[in-house]
Amino acid sequence: MPPQILRLVLLTLGIVGSFLMARAVLTPSSFRQYGWYRGDALEEIASRTPVYAGTKSCDECHSDILQKQAKDAHKTLSCEGCHGVSREHGDNPDILPVKLTGSHCIRCHEANPSRPAWFKQIIVKDHYSGKCTECHLPHQPTQVP
Amino acid sequence: MTPDVTNVLVEVLPKFEGYVYPNEAGPHPLWGFLIVLYPYITGLVAGAFIMASLVRVFKVQALEPVYRLSMLTSFSFLLCATLPLLFHLGHPERCFEIMMTPHLTSPMAIFGFVYAWYLMAVLLLELWFDYRYDLVQWSKTTPGFRGIIYRLFTVGVTDESPAATALDAKLGRFLSVVGIPSAFLLHGYVGFIFGSVKANPWWGNVLMPIIFIMSAIVSGIALCVFNYMVLTWIRRRTIDMRCLDTMAMFLFYALVVDAAIEGLDWIHRIYAAEEGFSVMQTMIREKLFYTLNLGQATVGTLIPLLALGSLQLLRKRVPEMIRKRMIGVSALMILVGVLAMRWNVVIGGQLFSKSLRGVMGYKLEFAGVEGWFMGLILLSLPFVILTTLVKLFLSEQLPATSGHVPQGEGAEQAL
Amino acid sequence: MKNQFTRRSVLARLGGAVAGVLSLPAARAAKAAVQKVFVSSGAPRGYDPSKHKWLMCVDVNKCIGCGLCAEACKKENNVPEGPYFRTWIERYIIPKPKPASGETRGEAIVDCPNGGMHGFPEAAIPKDQIEHSFFVPKLCNLCEHSPCVQVCPVGATFDAPDGAVLIDPKYCIGCGFCIQACPYGCRFLSPVTKTAEKCSLCYHRITRGLKPACVEVCPTQARIFGDLKNMAPDDPIQKFYEQNRVQVLKPHLGTNPRVLYAGLDKEVR
Numbered sequence: 001m002p003p004q005i006l007r008l009v010l011l012t013l014g015i016v017g018s019f020l021m022a023r024a025v026l027t028p029s030s031f032r033q034y035g036w037y038r039g040d041a042l043e044e045i046a047s048r049t050p051v052y053a054g055t056k057s058c059d060e061c062h063s064d065i066l067q068k069q070a071k072d073a074h075k076t077l078s079c080e081g082c083h084g085v086s087r088e089h090g091d092n093p094d095i096l097p098v099k100l101t102g103s104h105c106i107r108c109h110e111a112n113p114s115r116p117a118w119f120k121q122i123i124v125k126d127h128y129s130g131k132c133t134e135c136h137l138p139h140q141p142t143q144v145p
Numbered sequence: 146m147t148p149d150v151t152n153v154l155v156e157v158l159p160k161f162e163g164y165v166y167p168n169e170a171g172p173h174p175l176w177g178f179l180i181v182l183y184p185y186i187t188g189l190v191a192g193a194f195i196m197a198s199l200v201r202v203f204k205v206q207a208l209e210p211v212y213r214l215s216m217l218t219s220f221s222f223l224l225c226a227t228l229p230l231l232f233h234l235g236h237p238e239r240c241f242e243i244m245m246t247p248h249l250t251s252p253m254a255i256f257g258f259v260y261a262w263y264l265m266a267v268l269l270l271e272l273w274f275d276y277r278y279d280l281v282q283w284s285k286t287t288p289g290f291r292g293i294i295y296r297l298f299t300v301g302v303t304d305e306s307p308a309a310t311a312l313d314a315k316l317g318r319f320l321s322v323v324g325i326p327s328a329f330l331l332h333g334y335v336g337f338i339f340g341s342v343k344a345n346p347w348w349g350n351v352l353m354p355i356i357f358i359m360s361a362i363v364s365g366i367a368l369c370v371f372n373y374m375v376l377t378w379i380r381r382r383t384i385d386m387r388c389l390d391t392m393a394m395f396l397f398y399a400l401v402v403d404a405a406i407e408g409l410d411w412i413h414r415i416y417a418a419e420e421g422f423s424v425m426q427t428m429i430r431e432k433l434f435y436t437l438n439l440g441q442a443t444v445g446t447l448i449p450l451l452a453l454g455s456l457q458l459l460r461k462r463v464p465e466m467i468r469k470r471m472i473g474v475s476a477l478m479i480l481v482g483v484l485a486m487r488w489n490v491v492i493g494g495q496l497f498s499k500s501l502r503g504v505m506g507y508k509l510e511f512a513g514v515e516g517w518f519m520g521l522i523l524l525s526l527p528f529v530i531l532t533t534l535v536k537l538f539l540s541e542q543l544p545a546t547s548g549h550v551p552q553g554e555g556a557e558q559a560l
Numbered sequence: 561m562k563n564q565f566t567r568r569s570v571l572a573r574l575g576g577a578v579a580g581v582l583s584l585p586a587a588r589a590a591k592a593a594v595q596k597v598f599v600s601s602g603a604p605r606g607y608d609p610s611k612h613k614w615l616m617c618v619d620v621n622k623c624i625g626c627g628l629c630a631e632a633c634k635k636e637n638n639v640p641e642g643p644y645f646r647t648w649i650e651r652y653i654i655p656k657p658k659p660a661s662g663e664t665r666g667e668a669i670v671d672c673p674n675g676g677m678h679g680f681p682e683a684a685i686p687k688d689q690i691e692h693s694f695f696v697p698k699l700c701n702l703c704e705h706s707p708c709v710q711v712c713p714v715g716a717t718f719d720a721p722d723g724a725v726l727i728d729p730k731y732c733i734g735c736g737f738c739i740q741a742c743p744y745g746c747r748f749l750s751p752v753t754k755t756a757e758k759c760s761l762c763y764h765r766i767t768r769g770l771k772p773a774c775v776e777v778c779p780t781q782a783r784i785f786g787d788l789k790n791m792a793p794d795d796p797i798q799k800f801y802e803q804n805r806v807q808v809l810k811p812h813l814g815t816n817p818r819v820l821y822a823g824l825d826k827e828v829r
Contacts, residue, residue, distance in 0.1 A: 027246055037728055052777070170643035
């Protein structure tokens with residue numbers, strides 16, 4: 001065999017061989033478990049700790065409020081939408097939720113032409129300038145306190 | 146409006162024209178100047194190689210003096226081609242993943258293999274076959290460290306027999322033939338990266354890889370013209386006008402094809418006026434006006450077409466001095482124009498929103514990894530490498546051997 | 561728990577190195593036989609991705625533009641401050657046509673202040689000039705032929721077996737190709753992790769039987785979430801199908817988005 005060819009064949013085998021070895025070492029073990037990605041990634045992404053507790057967990061202690069809420073206009077609201085992230089409160093009731101009361105009503109109910117017509121909206125300055133809760137129970141908004 | 150909302154308005158997104166998706170509202174595009182440079186550099190690599198292959202494959206004897214310079218140019222630019230990509234990555238330390246688990250549906254995934262193939266199997270091998278005989282001679286006659294380098298590059302194959310050199314020539318020619326599609330692949334896949342993005346109407350079209358390849362060939366030939374003229378000027382030698390004229394001829398015809406295809410892209414866009422057309426018009430008018438109309442079209446295409454075209458018509462009637470100047474200036478203009486073209490493609494595609502309703506801006510910064518200072522360094526580096534390679538492998542102090550390479554105008558002028 | 565992982569993966573790598581040199585396909589087949597059920601202690605036990613097919617749909621007629629979803633997403637997923645959103649709400653205002661102009665509509669005005677995270681300020685034009693106006697929540701469209709997955713060069717973003725399109729933050733090299741390829745603008749490069757990021761359908765919540773944070777806080781059920789492989793007769797997704805004619809975003813691109821919209825307008829891109 002001509003010396004060039006021999007030398008080149010040896011070099012090629014060396015390069016390809018070390019590439020294959022490197023690939024065997026450097027490819028993560030869970031790769032191609034489900035597809036062209038690290039199978040471990042699914043577990044890693046899923047193992048992140050949730051931040052919001054979810055209304056179902058509020059139900060464990062506050063089922064009375066939720067039962068009343070379920071019969072009124074705010075039945076589709078989540079607790080944490082108004083009260084903020086309450087996971088810590090759920091774990092330890094002595095820690096209060098982020099927001100107990102507040103002016104969150106306006107965030108949704110301020111009249112805006114982009115809001116759908118079926119949605120109850122008010123122009124705040126024409127409606128009432130005091131506190132919303134004077135006339136509306138927050139969990140049962142059609143009821144007067 | 147509650148105080149909450151008003152307070153927050155101060156942190157509202159920077160003003161853009163029209164509407165852009167919130168994720169597009171960043172201060173600068175995702176793919177910046179570094180990604181403009183990468184296709185530019187690989188284009189020069191591919192183009193310089195195609196120039197060199199004109200000698201070996203298409204047997205254009207007139208270009209013989211510039212063969213080795215073109216190959217070394219291609220090589221020195223290829224060595225720097227990965228740098229813009231590495232600097233751009235969010236996690237360059239994971240760059241090996243692209244070769245370990247390449248996702249074969251992605252055009253970007255072939256990068257590692259195409260690059261390795263082109264570097265080792267095409268460029269280095271062809272250079273080796275061309276130089277092997279000389280390396281053996283030089284390793285015997287050159288003292289010291291340089292001699293060791295030459296011996297290293299012979300890879301231990303020191304056979305000087307005519308049979309061995311004949312085999313060198315045959316394999317070198319074979320590699321030149323293989324190298325042409327490899328060069329097309331090396332740069333064409335970059336064009337395909339952009340051409341395959343259907344989400345972006347500026348990028349995603351069928352002509353993109355072809356436009357990239359043609360402008361690569363044009364820029365590569367222009368670079369070889371530039372390097373040849375500079376090198377002969379530094380060495381105070383006379384330029385081989387037959388070589389220069391031939392290069393100018395190929396440059397002209399390549400530019401004609403390039404301009405025709407780019408023109409076709411333009412005409413089709415304007416004629417079909419598809420959905421994103423009006424926002425792209427706005428983008429061109431407001432953001433790419435100078436780089437497109439002045440940089441790419443006028444400086445990069447129109448003026449060199451006229452200059453080189455007139456030389457093709459008038460030929461030897463134009464005095465040598467003027468011809469040299471015209472060709473040199475045209476080459477420089479083309480180099481600037483092709484860089485402008487890469488800018489227009491890469492940055493232009495990110496200056497309008499995918500909502501097709503808004504237009505963003507980009508101010509190229511001086512400092513930082515994506516700044517133009519870094520760009521200057523990355524563009525100068527291949528020339529530094531080329532200088533070293535020329536000193537090592539194209540030096541006039543080296544005895545002109547080249548047992549198998551056909552002599553052109555005489556040993557002194559063979560570079 | 562971390563030690564288990566490290567020891568196991570080190571052992572697997574050594575075995576893989578030897579096996580890989582001799583017979584890579586055989587090694588790959590052996591790895592594929594690994595159980596598909598999550599066993600890591602951090603992740604929910606017993607979750608089998610092949611038994612679920614998650615989907616979110618959007619009812620534009622119900623969205624009131626309160627922005628609670630965008631805000632909740634930022635908090636839930638620790639999304640960086642600034643123009644980085646995994647989900648956002650766009651407001652479309654379609655003015656009445658100019659009188660005697662012969663046009664059917666005025667030119668649409670679209671805006672999205674801070675992703676809609678804090679609600680929306682007053683409209684740019686007075687109410688009597690508005691013909692139609694509505695809010696459109698946007699998120700990852702869960703495409704069947706995701707262009708983002710197609711272009712990832714290393715396999716860092718993928719279609720999970722249960723319908724989510726996820727990004728592996730430990731594998732992503734930050735090239736940004738997926739961000740360019742997504743037609744819906746739902747991806748971004750995180751300035752913190754320097755990897756691509758996008759809506760993960762709150763994967764860490766849905767694998768535990770919780771709802772994604774945006775669905776959780778939406779007050780009007782404009783976002784409908786469900787499991788196509790486990791649909792009860794009164795499932796909200798089932799009701800959504802039955803009650804609405806639906807559209808998808810940018811159907812002409814062939815991405816086959818699975819996220820269905822009810823109530824879109826021709827102006828929505």
